[in-house]
Amino acid sequence: MYSLNQVSSLLYNYLVEIGLDDVYAKYLNTLILLLLLIIVLYIFDYVLRKIFISVFAKFTSISKTNFDDFLVKNKVPRNVAHIVPIIIAYNAIPFVFNGFIKAQGIILKGLEVFGIVLTLWVVRSLLNTLKDFFKTLPNLKDKPIDSYIQVFMIFLWSIGILLAISILTDIELWKFLTGLGTASAVILLIFKDTILGFVASIQVSINDMVRIGDWISFDNYGADGDVIEINLATVKVQNFDNTITTIPTYALISDSFKNWRGMTNSPGRRIKRALIIKQESINFLAPKDIQKFKKISLITDYIKSRQESITDFNTSNNIDKSILINGRNLTNIGLFRKYADTYLKNHSAINKDMMVMVRQLAPTPQGIPLEVYAFSSDKRWENYEYIMSDIFDHLLAAIPFFDLELFELPSSSSFKNNTKTSLKA
Incomplete structure (x- = not known):
């Protein structure tokens, strides 16, 4: 039985035996192995996607809940199928680039960063699935679900970016966070609207000031119509002339507006x-x-x-x-x-x-x-x-x-x- 290192060197040995220069044989061996790895990864990715999607399709056809339908709609099976090829690639790179230590390190770091991004894609798909599912529930369909999903995704993306920078720079995460504390004022300035929107979303939800479907009049922004979306940064109002007015979420707590819900719920x-x-x-x-x-x-x-x-x-x-x-x-x-x-x-x-x-x-x-x-x-x-x-x-x-x-x-x-x-x- 051959070890993986011996298998990866078979072509190299053959090329040397037929008289090819040692350096050229090494590069050609690596190039051919890389092409084979790409083909194998593509086949694995294609087959796994087909299997995952077909299995989910059959499951959704017999399932009574629509949660799995939202999983398919938000491409959760497709994104999950990408994980296996990444794991295969991560384990195969040391054998493909045997003898190229520096290239191994760069590519492995790139795969780790891509793994973080892929994980965030999967989590985002799951969160979008939860968002769509919650909006079908009578008790939650008028709540600002988008705001909470966006806040959670911003938190996850922040962690993902920090992890990626830590991997690329070889700096331990806790040391990187310590240095980041000195730049907190700049970060607060950059994310000012996001922070204000997050606080406003919580207050709007807790105080039940606005729900999706409410008719509101906001003179400062020329809005007079139904609320169709509440997210972290903005509230979208479809006016009665079918135009869309976008209002900053924090304006709901800083400015005065009229909500006609009381009239709608009253008997006249x-x-x-x-x-x-x-x-x-x-x-x-x-x-x-x-x-x-x-x-x-x-x-x-x-x-x-x-x-x-x-x-x-x-x-x-x-x-x-x-x-x-x-x-x-x-x-x-x-x-x-x-x-x-x-x-x-x-x-x-x-x-x-x-x-x-x-x-x-x-x-x-x-x-x-x-x-x-x-x-x-x-x-x-x-x-x-x-x-x-x-x-x-x-x-x-x-x-x-x-x-x-x-x-x-x-x-x-x-x-x-x-x-x-x-x-x-």
């Missing part, structure tokens, strides 16, 4: 909008006006009840009603406010279990704001806008029936009409 979406009534159109109601408004079915019973109460009060207190301002009276804005309130409470799209109110705000230079405050049962944006528009379509059209006017800034046509009127006069 708020409608809060005001109609501005011209002050000069507001009047007390004479008896003949009250009779006209009684024909409006939504407030007929209210007018009757209020009119009886007001009449009893004025009669018992001997109020002189020859002037409308005396005593208690109905006003057109009061009746319209009651009409709008009753209309909202009878509207099928308004959540009656939440606040429903029509209120008068403080007077402004433009007029009297009459604000509608209610909640739509349907929170979907398109339907919400339709419901709100339907309500205000009706109220805007109803205002003239109460002898009220909306405030509106004059347009150029208003000035033209006034000019024509004055010329005719």
Whole structure:
């Protein structure tokens, strides 16, 4: 039986015997052995990849969980298959480069570094598999899994780089780390955003500030849409015009933003909008006006009840009603406010279990704001806008029936009409 060293020298001995120069024979022997090793490694790698992938494919076809599907998707079998050829190469190099001690050392160091990189690839594939699997779990799919995976990968890559440098420089790892401590300020400066992002990711997760799928509005960054990704450095928001806004993760804890999750989880979406009534159109109601408004079915019973109460009060207190301002009276804005309130409470799209109110705000230079405050049962944006528009379509059209006017800034046509009127006069 031949030893491996003797086997590696067979070709060399043959070349010397046929008269080839000793140096050339040595180099040619090494070159041929290296080519044979590359061919063997390629065959091993190819066969192992096929075996691993086919075995995993059969396993995933009968497995009930989708975890193994993610293993195949993230190329875990393919990356694991590369490990065996690396081990073979590492053990074969001393025999291939027999007599070339310096070359052996360089190539072995290169294989050790490549082994570290390959190990990191395998770990990254496994972590990506875990990430994809966790995102399918109901309790974890809205959590910033990407941030944690990235932090762990940065930690592993840092260790891998330190190990690689230690191997290439022949400096022991602990001595290298000791020298690295003096450069910690520079390292902190380089990884500032990463550190800030990591801290922000933890705070965002612990305080449950943002989840994937939340609708957020971030004015400082022009973001208004759904969160589609949270990772270590950035948060991606898909705006409603389908553009993507990227926000630094640490901005979520350093700046102010609005999260609409509370509205989404609530039983209704708020409608809060005001109609501005011209002050000069507001009047007390004479008896003949009250009779006209009684024909409006939504407030007929209210007018009757209020009119009886007001009449009893004025009669018992001997109020002189020859002037409308005396005593208690109905006003057109009061009746319209009651009409709008009753209309909202009878509207099928308004959540009656939440606040429903029509209120008068403080007077402004433009007029009297009459604000509608209610909640739509349907929170979907398109339907919400339709419901709100339907309500205000009706109220805007109803205002003239109460002898009220909306405030509106004059347009150029208003000035033209006034000019024509004055010329005719």
